[in-house]
Amino acid sequence: MIGLEHYLIVSALLFSLGMMGVILRRNLIVIYMGLELMLNAANLALVAFSRFNNSMDGQVMVFFVITVAAAEVAVGLALIVALYRKRQSTEVEDLTSLKL
Amino acid sequence: MEALLFYIFAALTLICGLLVVANPFTRNPVTSAMFLVCTIISMAGLFVLLHAFFLAAVQVMVYAGAVIVLFLFVIMLLDIPSVEQRSFNLLGVGMGGLGLLAVGGIVIQTILRSGIGQGKNPQLEGATKELGVTLFTEYVLAFEIMGVLLLVGMMGVILLSKKDLK
Numbered sequence: 001m002i003g004l005e006h007y008l009i010v011s012a013l014l015f016s017l018g019m020m021g022v023i024l025r026r027n028l029i030v031i032y033m034g035l036e037l038m039l040n041a042a043n044l045a046l047v048a049f050s051r052f053n054n055s056m057d058g059q060v061m062v063f064f065v066i067t068v069a070a071a072e073v074a075v076g077l078a079l080i081v082a083l084y085r086k087r088q089s090t091e092v093e094d095l096t097s098l099k100l
Numbered sequence: 101m102e103a104l105l106f107y108i109f110a111a112l113t114l115i116c117g118l119l120v121v122a123n124p125f126t127r128n129p130v131t132s133a134m135f136l137v138c139t140i141i142s143m144a145g146l147f148v149l150l151h152a153f154f155l156a157a158v159q160v161m162v163y164a165g166a167v168i169v170l171f172l173f174v175i176m177l178l179d180i181p182s183v184e185q186r187s188f189n190l191l192g193v194g195m196g197g198l199g200l201l202a203v204g205g206i207v208i209q210t211i212l213r214s215g216i217g218q219g220k221n222p223q224l225e226g227a228t229k230e231l232g233v234t235l236f237t238e239y240v241l242a243f244e245i246m247g248v249l250l251l252v253g254m255m256g257v258i259l260l261s262k263k264d265l266k
Binding site for chain 2: 001002003004005006007008009010012013014015016017018019020021023024025027029032033035036037040043044047048050051052053055056057059060061062063064066067068069070071072073074075077078079080081082084090097
C-alpha cells in the first residue's frame with residue numbers, strides 16, 4: 001500500500017536534486033531548470049497532502065503555483081536573453097559585476 | 101498494480117531529474133531540457149495515481165508544452181558555444197554536496213519519524229468539477245489576481261526583450 005510518506009520522500013528527493021542543480025551547475029539556464037524541479041517537488045507534496053487529507057485546497061494551490069511558475073520562467077528567460085546580449089555569456093562565473 | 105505503477109513513475113522521475121542536473125556524458129543544456137520533459141511527464145503519471153486528473157493534464161500542457169518549449173527556444177536562440185570543461189572548485193563542490201545531503205537527510209528523517217501519514221487513507225477523489233467549483237467560489241479573488249500577474253509578466257517580457265533596453 002502506497003502511503004503519504006512514499007510521495008513525500010519522492011518529493012524530498014526531487015527537491016534535493018533541484019537544489020543540487022542550483023548549487024553545482026554554472027549555466028544559468030540549467031540553474032533555472034533546477035528551480036523548476038524544486039517547484040515540481042513542492043507541487044507533488046501539495047497534491048499528496050490534498051488527497052490524503054481530503055481537502056481540495058492543495059490542488060487549487062498547485063494550480064496557482066503552475067501559473068506563477070510559467071510567468072516566472074517567461075520573465076527569467078527574457079532576463080537571461082537581455083543579459084546574454086550585454087555579456088555574451090550565460091555562465092554565472094562571468095557575471096560578477098556586483099562583486100566588491 | 102497501483103504500487104507497481106508508483107514505483108515505476110517515481111523511479112523515472114528521480115532518474116530523469118538526476119540526469120537533468122548531473123548528466124555524466126554531456127553538459128549540453130538541450131539534453132537537460134529533454135530530460136526535464138521526461139521528469140515532468142512521469143510526474144504527471146504520479147498526479148494521475150493521486151487522482152488529480154486535471155492537474156496531470158495541466159502539468160503536461162503547461163510544463164511540457166509551454167515552459168520547455170520556451171527553454172528550448174532560448175537555448176537555440178542564444179546558440180551557446182559548447183563550454184570547455186572548467187576545473188571544479190573541489191572545496192565548493194564538496195561543501196555544496198554535504199549541505200545537500202544534510203538538507204535531504206533532515207527532511208526525510210522528519211517525514212519518517214513524525215508519522216505524518218499514520219492512519220491516513222487516500223480519500224479525495226479529485227474530480228475536475230469540484231476543483232472548478234472551489235476555484236471559482238472560494239478562490240475567485242486569487243484567480244483574478246493571477247490573471248493580473250500573467251498580464252504583468254507578459255508586459256515585463258515585452259519590455260525586457262526590446263532591442264534598446266534602457
